[in-house]
Amino acid sequence: MFKKGLLLTLLLFLTHINASYLEGKKIFENKCSSCHGKYISIKNLKINFFEQDNKIYKLTVPTVNMLAYAIVDGPKRIGDPEDKEMQEIEIEEYLKDYLEEPDISNTICDPIIIKYYEKKEAIKIADDETLNLTHFFMEYKKNRLSKSKPKITELNKFYDENKILDEAKKSNKKLIVYATSKSCYFCKKMERDVLSLKEIQKRMNKDFIFLKVDVDEINLPFNLKKHFKGMTPTFFFVSKNKELENIYPGAWLKDDFITILQENIDEK
Structure with missing residues (x-):
């Protein structure tokens, strides 16, 4: 029993080690990007929602950077950013549950702008895809900034x-x-x-x-x-x-x- 438990723990560890931001990016692009638009600066998003009543971009779902922010850094963020390993597990669980059974009452997006969003359709997603998607969101900000800022x-x-x-x-x-x-x-x-x-x-x-x-x-x-x-x-x-x-x-x-x-x- 001990050996079996140890093996399962090792497999779980290796699975998380092999999780990849780039693989998660591919999954997002293949399964999510057709609905969730590309990056829009926070400054322009604020103007769109709070000054122009969503008339500029007419968003019915959050953009990729809005999702990453809400999941990792927003007021209703998932998990504790001081404990990355546990945060990763909690984000992974949240994504799997929410993607398979979308519920507006369980959203982590800004409640002020939820009124603009349409009901989301359920998505079937494998466990390894969820894990890679988790890494994509957790590392999105770091990767976007490293590419946008000149060295x-x-x-x-x-x-x-x-x-x-x-x-x-x-x-x-x-x-x-x-x-x-x-x-x-x-x-x-x-x-x-x-x-x-x-x-x-x-x-x-x-x-x-x-x-x-x-x-x-x-x-x-x-x-x-x-x-x-x-x-x-x-x-x-x-x-x-x-x-x-x-x-x-x-x-x-x-x-x-x-x-x-x-x-x-x-x-x-």
Whole structure:
């Protein structure tokens, strides 16, 4: 009896170890995404529901990020976020019960916006699918943020050029060296209006390593100082082999900066 119980415990442990965010994402896309729409920012959702009476998006079900928030972080969240293992089990149980027998009285969504939602149809889902879906929701926020935010390396006087170049070669990416300063008005404006946009961040993350350099505090890397005319912002595009390819002084509008990025992407 002891050995059998131990075996069951081990199998349960291995099942949870093998659970995957990516597998859960596939399940969500195949079984849920046709109803539950893609990400909409919280700011726009608040405007939609609380200022425009749902007239902008006309949502009849929560979006994927609304679901993830409600399940993991919302006021009626499932489980204790301080105890991830137990929270995972509770979310898994909740999902299986709710998907097979949807009940509006048992929803964890914001009660103020439930009035806009239509009755949900039941979904048959296997145990392993429920577990992977659980991982998808629990790790949704972390994965979305890691993909949307640019990987910005703010260089300091201890930076290592060789390590940066090694990373560029391994990832087959070029370098964008962004010359800025704390007193630069146009740098702050461009960071707010252009560099912070998800579309721009996605394009930069895909093909470039982005290096931010405060020229008032440290020298530009890769011997770029001799090419710098003192204007901030200035964007230097450097190959993975340390070769300066292009220089773009000044602040740029979104469409212009997209053109600049495109000009510096090698055909693959």
